[in-house]
Amino acid sequence: MAKLVRKRKSASLVSEGNVTPSPAKKARSDAQHHHSFESIRASRYKTINDKPTAKSTPLDLFVWGSGSMCELGLGPDAKTKEVKRPRLNPFLKKEEVGIVDFAVGGMHVLTLDKSNNLWSWGTNDSGVLGRDTSGQADKNLRDIDSVKDEDDEDGDLNEAESTPGKVEGLPKDDQIVRVAASDNLSVVLLESGQVWAWGTFRNNEGILGFSKDVKIQKTPVRIEELENIVQIVAGKDHILALDSKGLVYAWGNGQQFQLGRKIMERSMMSSLEPRSFGLKNIKFIGSGEFHSFAITRDGKVLAWGLNQYGQCGVDMNIEDGAVVGKPTEIKSLKGKKIVYITGGEHHSIAVSESGELYTFGRYDMKEIGIEKEKLPMDDCIVDAHGNVRCLPVPTKLTTLPPVNTVACGSHHSLAITKDGLVFAWGFADTYALGLGNLDEDIAKPTRIDNTATREHQIEIVGCGGQFSVSAGIKLDDEKVEERLDKIEQFEEELEK
Structure with missing residues (x-):
């Protein structure tokens, strides 16, 4: 995703044009041979994943x-x-x-619209x-x-x-x-x-x-x-x-x-x-910006790629530039019945079958959604000054009701609860959290509550580098009240 800075300005990308490189002849031959071999091998496997169906609700x-x-x-x-x-x-x-x-x-x-446009x-x-x-x-x-006037900031x-x-x-x-x-x-x-x-x-x-x-x-x-x-x-x-x-x-x-x-x-x-x-034997795939995930048919969660903040959830190679070189099981997620997993630049989030959320990775912009006083310090890695650098062990987020899905931006996250409410946390300077003017990053998942979406059941969320998107269905007044009663009850229980 787009790199974030503490200024509300973005430098534009420079178009490089349609320049055609000269490919290596041997590399092309090897790639064609590899593709033919893979096609033959794949034909021998049984079908284990169903084709997705098109979404149809406006x-x-x-x-x-x-x-x-x-x-x-x-x-x-x-x-x-x-x-x-x-x-x-x-x-x-x-x-x-x-x-x-x-x-x-x-x-x-x-x-995508309802008419396939x-x-x-x-x-x-x-x-x-x-x-x-x-x-x-x-x-x-x-x-x-x-x-x-060459200053086009307000143009x-x-x-x-x-x-x-x-x-x-x-x-x-x-x-x-x-x-x-x-x-x-x-x-x-x-x-x-x-x-x-x-x-x-x-x-x-x-x-x-x-x-x-x-x-x-x-x-x-x-x-x-x-x-x-x-x-x-x-x-x-x-x-x-x-x-x-x-x-x-x-x-x-x-x-x-x-x-x-x-x-x-x-x-x-x-x-x-x-x-x-x-x-x-993979049933689901997910991705962070520089790391990747897969869930096997028997429920193992695998990760590989950049791991400098423990965003792969694998207890190895946690330092600047460190990587997990091949798909490796995230052992701390074993038995958790994970059905969905995704990530941002340096953090990751997994969702279980029952809607429990597990988070891990970088901490300094509050990406993982856990307040400092509630961090499991034995699992955290700190820098030379004693500041928490990251949490490489997937840790259950207890401050959210059961969720349907999550989305990660570079340094912020959104989660949709099973009642269609959206919670946000992480880097705050770009307004991507949807919580208005904020003086500091948000460590604890906080509900987005504004006039435009208050009466909607949100179905989909997405995060870019410095912005966010959601989509949902407007509810009737009775369902809105029922949902608010549930969330108020949950928040009261958290305070006990």
Whole structure:
């Protein structure tokens, strides 16, 4: 996700153009051979995962946070750059468009409507919007040149990027069932099991590319190596896909071992082709920004990738730049019946079958949602000054009612309770928590309670680098009162 700073300004990404690299002939040959071998091997496995079905319930869509890079999709007016509490998106009204699902990247959003149209908004430097916004960009540049005052902080946003628009070039005869978004890439899963994508991947050195032959892919194309896919998830600059046979595929940036395999410098471009890496009998996949997760059919939770703050939940290699080089079981989650797991830049959250939430990773921006006095200090790692650096052991969060799901931004998190209420915690300076003006980061999960969403049962949440998105259904007055009674009772019990 987009890197956070304590200032409410974002530096724009610089477009690198559609420069085509020259791929290594041997790497291409090896990749083709590998794909053929994997296809033959996969055909021998039994089907263990069902195909997902398309979502169909139209929802009201809400956005909030810092949107100086068009992340909020509220149009070009300068006053939409900072939204401190959830606000209804006026361009995607339930009665007219009917959004049924969405995915949030670092600085862009994809939304799917009831008619199988995909909408996008946000920064388009890497082609992630899947539509042409160049005309408006040229106009903005001319307008800037004509203004004497070079300080454009209060200027309007790019209209084409800040206003939701339909993605162009996707198949019309195949239903979209899931969407995913990284910092610089957009991905959709179709009912047929096909995967389509556009944008690019970046690594520590800059743009890595979309494929070995394409630097930036500006329109949707099919990922030919993948078929019978049932789930897709995105990290900061890598993608995981799970197929019906329980095999996991990964591609993108692998410099922190998030692809589950070692990427050699001489064959780095081969990482842009989806490959399996030995995982089988998998029923669920999840991802942080630089680390990844999988849940096996028998309930084991595996993690790999960057682990410098213990965000993999594995008690090893917890220091700057440390990684877990291959899928490794998170032993402290054994027997917890984990059904969902995700992460931010340096923290992670797992959800059990009954709605219990386990959190672990970095602490200094309150990412894990546990107040300092309630930390299990025997499990924490402290720095040279005695300050808590991280909590590498998954720890149950006791200050939340049972939850349905969670979402992680770079340094903040959102959780939806089974009653459709949203709680937020973590980094506060960008308004991504939806709690208004705050003087400090939020250590304890705090309920988002504002006029726009108070009467809604929230169904989906998503976190970007400096903003958040939710969607839900408006309840009748009786159900609203029942829900408030439940939450008040829970909060009273916590205080005892």
